[in-house]
Amino acid sequence: MMHPLAQRILQKDVRALARAISYVENGHPDRLELLKDVHGYQNKSYIIGLTGPPGAGKSSLTSELVTLLRREKLTVGVVAVDPTSPFTGGAILGDRVRMSPHYTDPEVYIRSMGTRGSLGGLARATKEAVHLIAAYGKDVIIIETVGVGQSELDIMHVADTVALVLNPGAGDVVQAFKAGIMEIADLYVINKADLPGAEKMKAEIEHMLDLVKHDAPWRPPIVKTISTKQEGIEGLWDMLVAHRRYLEHSGEGERRKSLRAVQEMLGVLEQQWLAFIKAKQQAPEFLRTKAEIAQEQKDPYTAAEELFSTWIKS
Ligand SMILES: Nc1nc2c(ncn2[C@@H]2O[C@H](COP(=O)(O)OP(=O)(O)OP(=O)(O)O)[C@@H](O)[C@H]2O)c(=O)[nH]1
Ligand SMILES: [Mg+2]
Structure with missing residues (x-):
């Protein structure tokens, strides 16, 4: 099923277009769904x-x-x-x-x-618009x-x-x-x-x-x-x-197009990683590490490496 806004955009509903662009500007939860549908x-x-x-x-x-x-x-x-x-x-x-x-x-x-x-950035929102x-x-x-x-x-x-x-x-x-x-x-x-x-x-x-x-x-x-x-x-x-x-x-033209697609994927991945890290800031291992750094039991570099390898395995 296509997102109703995506459907309306394809039917040349200009108000749907305006609303969808607001979605990408504001990072609405449906943003990726919409972009997938119109791709x-x-x-x-x-x-x-x-x-x-x-x-x-x-x-x-x-x-x-x-x-x-x-x-x-x-x-x-x-x-x-x-x-x-x-x-x-x-x-x-x-x-x-x-x-x-x-x-x-x-x-x-x-x-x-x-x-x-x-x-998440003007450049990203503009490209998506x-x-x-x-x-x-x-x-x-x-x-x-x-x-x-x-x-x-x-x-x-x-x-x-x-x-x-x-x-x-x-x-x-x-x-x-x-x-x-x-x-x-x-x-x-x-x-x-x-x-x-x-x-x-x-x-x-x-x-x-x-x-x-x-x-x-x-x-x-x-x-x-x-x-x-x-x-x-x-x-x-x-x-x-x-x-x-x-x-x-x-x-x-084709070469640029595929380059762009890869760039966009990397952009979304980066964004997802950032969101992941943000969400993890209440996780027990993060809080533990934070305390260790505060008490100077661990340097921030080792701590970051350890967290990264823990998360990448999970
Ligand atoms: N003499 C002259 N003035 C021009 C020409 N084209 C634009 N202008 C003037 O230059 C000024 C800036 O024009 P804009 O079209 O707003 O320039 P812009 O690059 O969009 O400006 P920003 O969006 O603010 O960066 C205006 O006062 C225009 O009238 C031209 O060909 N000759
Ligand atoms: Mg201008």
Whole structure:
């Protein structure tokens, strides 16, 4: 028997989708059941990750992309991740303005994810939300996240194509390459190309790519956009489509997909281990060990090893 929420999601009930995403955010007991049930119904969505420094124009680009996709009669999901604010405050409010033409479009589903309520991590909740939206059957899903830390890199693993959004001006390129985003960027967007320095930045990125990706099967293209003037959006979409084709033809898409599945399994396992350890903190052997450590009869390292081997055998 399928979970009733899962069933309703597959029947394109948007309220069920919203409720299910709350479940993954809040770590509801039915969460894994739901994810199991919708697994295997997610094959057709094309998932795009848009990342980049704060204010790079990710939301403006997303909004323009959505406009283009809707013209092509494609359905869209947007997940805006805001790791900086525990209450999904300022940035999301700005997004509401930028995304406003799409809020009334029933074929566009927009969801914000914040730190608040995301039990067990924003990255995990975001990835699971994307799975649910994919099961609902959106043609394209865009994830917007500020590229600052490891957890944002982690979120990007759920995407088929990762686009790194940068702006003309010093610092950004080197910074991005340092942060490890470069390993996962399939595409570079130089947004705000109306500002001086866009060509220079393009040359800098090309140079970096010459060094690092000279023999890679996919050379990340660099697209210039001015999202506030709707310029370059078609070019961006063309490159996204090109990358999607590459994923299909090269087998890289399948490779990434199985890698992702293993990663997700590891994530769930880790979570279960943590829950297990938490639950064990009232167990007699734990309390005994705790006392032994307090009385300095045992060092914490030996104690941890002993507990681990006891538990792994049980
Ligand atoms: N000049 C210029 N300004 C732009 C362009 N695209 C976006 N902006 C402006 O840059 C600011 C930030 O744009 P957003 O789309 O909110 O950027 P973001 O990356 O989503 O920002 P955060 O979500 O806060 O990290 C806004 O004031 C936009 O109007 C552009 O192509 N040219
Ligand atoms: Mg934004």
